[in-house]
Amino acid sequence: MTVLVTGGAGYIGSHMVQALVEAGESVVVIDNLSTGFSAYLPEGVPLFIGDAADENLVEGVIAAHGVESIIHFAGSVVVPDSMRDPLAYYRNNTMTTRSLLNVAVKCGVNRFIFSSTAAVYGNPDQVPVPEHAATRPMSPYGSSKLMTEIMLHDAASAHGMSYVVLRYFNVAGADPLARIGLATVGATHLLKIAVEAATGQRAKIDVFGTDYPTPDGSCIRDFIHVADLAQAHRAALSYLRDGGPSTTLNCGYGRGYSVLETIEAVRRVSGRNFAVQYAARRSGDIMTMVADTSRIRSTLDWAPRYDDLETIAAHALAWEEKLFRERHGEPRHAASA
Numbered sequence: 001m002t003v004l005v006t007g008g009a010g011y012i013g014s015h016m017v018q019a020l021v022e023a024g025e026s027v028v029v030i031d032n033l034s035t036g037f038s039a040y041l042p043e044g045v046p047l048f049i050g051d052a053a054d055e056n057l058v059e060g061v062i063a064a065h066g067v068e069s070i071i072h073f074a075g076s077v078v079v080p081d082s083m084r085d086p087l088a089y090y091r092n093n094t095m096t097t098r099s100l101l102n103v104a105v106k107c108g109v110n111r112f113i114f115s116s117t118a119a120v121y122g123n124p125d126q127v128p129v130p131e132h133a134a135t136r137p138m139s140p141y142g143s144s145k146l147m148t149e150i151m152l153h154d155a156a157s158a159h160g161m162s163y164v165v166l167r168y169f170n171v172a173g174a175d176p177l178a179r180i181g182l183a184t185v186g187a188t189h190l191l192k193i194a195v196e197a198a199t200g201q202r203a204k205i206d207v208f209g210t211d212y213p214t215p216d217g218s219c220i221r222d223f224i225h226v227a228d229l230a231q232a233h234r235a236a237l238s239y240l241r242d243g244g245p246s247t248t249l250n251c252g253y254g255r256g257y258s259v260l261e262t263i264e265a266v267r268r269v270s271g272r273n274f275a276v277q278y279a280a281r282r283s284g285d286i287m288t289m290v291a292d293t294s295r296i297r298s299t300l301d302w303a304p305r306y307d308d309l310e311t312i313a314a315h316a317l318a319w320e321e322k323l324f325r326e327r328h329g330e331p332r333h334a335a336s337a
């Protein structure tokens with residue numbers, strides 16, 4: 001009864017592995033360490049360094065470890081990169097999943113959980129966005145994930161596999177005990193940038209667009225704590241083990257916070273009044289992205305524990321401070337509030 005986690009050394013994958021190990025599950029990881037860190041895996045979890053597209057490797061791991069379910073995180077996630085190099089995204093996301101599914105079918109692994117994204121919706125007609133909303137991705141990243149969803153659906157129907165597709169909204173925060181978190185250098189995510197500013201690693205944060213027709217003029221996002229997201233995957237695994245039919249679920253809290261509110265939350269929890277600069281809109285940004293969460297709440301036995309922006313900000317900050325100390329010594333704090 002082993003669970004194979006691809007991309008298990010990455011940001012979300014490592015929280016998943018932690019959650020599975022804490023729940024007493026047997027776990028094995030495949031990660032090519034292109035963005036992940038082996039040090040973030042709990043002791044004793046077998047790591048195979050390689051590509052989830054390597055069918056021989058995957059087949060060997062499935063056979064050697066008695067894998068019964070796959071949770072597939074491995075892939076590329078940076079929207080602007082996908083604009084510059086779309087074929088890399090179709091290879092790393094769509095084609096890799098095709099190879100992985102091919103092996104899963106061959107080896108009779110019939111439970112599959114897939115990391116998808118709210119980017120499959122593009123600019124939504126209605127907010128909160130339900131799962132049945134039109135899918136009109138605006139980037140190769142979103143398209144590569146949507147193509148994978150379609151492929152997974154077809155393969156599952158043909159081969160008796162059950163799946164859960166989880167469409168992530170804005171994943172943020174870190175392990176509440178600060179053991180793991182987002183460690184990618186050059187990350188572009190709002191909360192990561194804000195905690196880098198709060199720890200003095202950036203002189204300021206730019207707010208991309210303050211002229212949107214929203215209450216304070218900045219974009220609105222639905223942040224989900226990475227630990228709650230990992231628990232949603234665990235709940236999805238239980239759902240499939242109990243015989244639940246294949247489904248697609250939004251992963252968010254169903255509540256939106258503006259970019260300015262998010263930055264204020266980081267200023268409050270850090271007590272550091274770092275500089276905020278109003279800047280032009282970032283091209284490709286969607287104004288408001290908030291999940292309709294009725295389906296995930298009625299389908300899975302999932303009770304989020306960290307549905308609170310300040311808690312998410314505090315955990316992201318604690319992790320960032322630890323990371324900074326590990327890499328550079330004591331943090332150079334920005335001006336105190």
Ligand code: UDP
Nearest residue numbers: 188189190191193206207208219259282285
């Ligand atoms: N954002 C910002 N300044 C930054 C980084 C992000 O104003 O330094 C804004 C961005 O324009 C978007 C929101 O924060 O409106 C969330 O962006 P992020 O890249 O975190 O996630 P996305 O929603 O694009 O996947």
